Amino acid sequence: MTDFGPEHFIGGRLCIDFCNTADGRETRFADTLVEPADAVRWMTASGHWPDGEVAALDAYLADGSAWPRFHATAHDLREAIYHALTSRMRDGQPAAKALAGLAGHYRAMAGQAALITDAGGQTQLDWSGADAATRLLAPIVMDAVALLGEDNAVRLKQCDGERCGWLFLDTSKAGRRRWCDMATCGNVSKARRHAARKQPAR
Numbered sequence: 001m002t003d004f005g006p007e008h009f010i011g012g013r014l015c016i017d018f019c020n021t022a023d024g025r026e027t028r029f030a031d032t033l034v035e036p037a038d039a040v041r042w043m044t045a046s047g048h049w050p051d052g053e054v055a056a057l058d059a060y061l062a063d064g065s066a067w068p069r070f071h072a073t074a075h076d077l078r079e080a081i082y083h084a085l086t087s088r089m090r091d092g093q094p095a096a097k098a099l100a101g102l103a104g105h106y107r108a109m110a111g112q113a114a115l116i117t118d119a120g121g122q123t124q125l126d127w128s129g130a131d132a133a134t135r136l137l138a139p140i141v142m143d144a145v146a147l148l149g150e151d152n153a154v155r156l157k158q159c160d161g162e163r164c165g166w167l168f169l170d171t172s173k174a175g176r177r178r179w180c181d182m183a184t185c186g187n188v189s190k191a192r193r194h195a196a197r198k199q200p201a202r
Helices: 014-019 036-046 050-059 065-092 096-111 132-148 151-155 182-199
Strands: 114-117 123-126 155-158 168-169
Touching: 014 065, 014 132, 014 168, 036 050, 036 065, 036 155, 050 065, 050 132, 065 132, 065 151, 065 155, 065 168, 096 132, 132 151, 151 155
Parallel strands: none
Antiparallel strands: 114 123, 155 168
């Protein structure tokens, strides 16, 4: 069980924070979404969804058969986004396999959306009539698709912390941010470098 706080939402975008519900992909994989309550707590802590949507997901996952399906879909989506973003960061464009996986989720969720027009005359997608799982995951899908099409994607970076690998948008003026959070991975790395310098030469 994970207690999510502000330190879990440092990515700068919803889809990036969702990717960061796992870490250590290149070292020792750790998943923070391992039970229904984790998904509900993450959704609540993100502040992105209203209370009614959180309650709907909670009720949906109360059905014991719902969690395995939801977790499989969420996990597949998360890894597709992660690999699309990291390959975009590394190679300048997202890997075809990751993009195809993300596109599959996009098609499935967009098909459940309605088009509504607000008081200002703007038309937007609306998932209020979709199932609870889609109402949680669809905004993440849409945010990932939007990010991949933006210039902001060039500011995407990956934490240098050992066994971390969290992603974030580097919005610093100098563009030299290295850590997901200086108070965690940054300080740990500094402490390790300091200890290494104090080791006697052999």
